[in-house]
Amino acid sequence: MTVTTTALPRFVAQLAPHISTDTTLPSIGGIYLEAEGTHLFACATDRYTFALTRTEATEPEPWRAVVARADLTALRALFPARRRGADLHLTHSRGCTRTPGGLLTVGDGARSLTLSANASLARQFPKWRRLFADALAAEPRQDTETLYNADFLARWAKAAERGQPLTTWSAGPGKPLLVAAGPDFLGLHMPVALPAHRPDTPARDRQDRTALRTTWADALATLTPDRALKAAA
Known part of the structure; x- marks a missing residue:
């Protein structure tokens, strides 16, 4: 064989x-x-x-x-x-x-x-087939904050060839982030447990969207004309 x-x-x-x-x-x-x-x-x-x-x-x-x-x-x-x-x-x-x-x-x-x-x-x-089949079948729903381990995110750098983009989506809180690179690579990335399920999560790690808007409001106020970001080629 x-x-x-x-x-x-x-x-x-x-x-x-x-x-x-x-x-x-x-x-x-x-x-x-x-x-x-x-x-x-x-x-x-x-x-x-x-x-x-x-x-x-x-x-x-x-x-x-x-x-x-x-x-x-x-x-x-x-x-x-x-x-x-x-x-x-x-x-x-x-x-x-x-x-x-x-x-x-x-x-x-x-x-x-x-x-x-x-x-x-x-x-x-x-049993990998069921895990990936379920993740692919789930509709994207990213409407709340999600925590990811930064060290684990770095692992996906090896997934794509040079210049090849990654595609990602998630079915919502507690669900894995699905990562795709071309037609032949898939990945699943579990999020860090949300603070509601982890009462011991340090306060500095609890990044609430509303709180972030408030704390960054002054620093991000537009004082001069901005240059738009350019999409990657």
């Missing part, structure tokens, strides 16, 4: 910022791969953000694998991101007595790297 793709280095770059570092949750401690029908899908999440990407790849017999964080170092070293565009062959072997987790071999015809496919972790990976 072999998939040929040029997308693996891109997958790693896009998804690595979203991999969980929680050692008590090994099923999300790497990049999840799923070959099915006409596409190879890849996901990563730490439950605060969830990134999903895909590429066209024919695979008549479905398979799933998790590439652990520790193995990504070796994968990056052998097949660095600067080699994008080169064909890589992903061969999945099901588990046996000696390798119960199965194997995933990545090669370019000259070199290859064989890793555990971590079958048991792949079976435990979150």
Whole structure:
């Protein structure tokens, strides 16, 4: 069962910022791969953000694998991101007595790297289809303040190619921000819990829209003609 793709280095770059570092949750401690029908899908999440990407790849017999964080170092070293565009062959072997987790071999015809496919972790990976289907189906409704962790927002910088814009929308308070980059990348970004649900939230973090208008009114009063902002090309 072999998939040929040029997308693996891109997958790693896009998804690595979203991999969980929680050692008590090994099923999300790497990049999840799923070959099915006409596409190879890849996901990563730490439950605060969830990134999903895909590429066209024919695979008549479905398979799933998790590439652990520790193995990504070796994968990056052998097949660095600067080699994008080169064909890589992903061969999945099901588990046996000696390798119960199965194997995933990545090669370019000259070199290859064989890793555990971590079958048991792949079976435990979150059911991503329903999460993303629900987020896409929900109508946008952003009519109140929403708090987002700034460090987590920075993760999406790796989602888009140079010059490619991100599209975002949310179905309302408590719902994930949906992030899209082109036709093949989707992301979910959970907001910080609203103060109503977090009585311990520091006052400095409680940014009410009405209060902000009041505190900024004097500073933003127009004293000289303004130059309009220019939309990005």
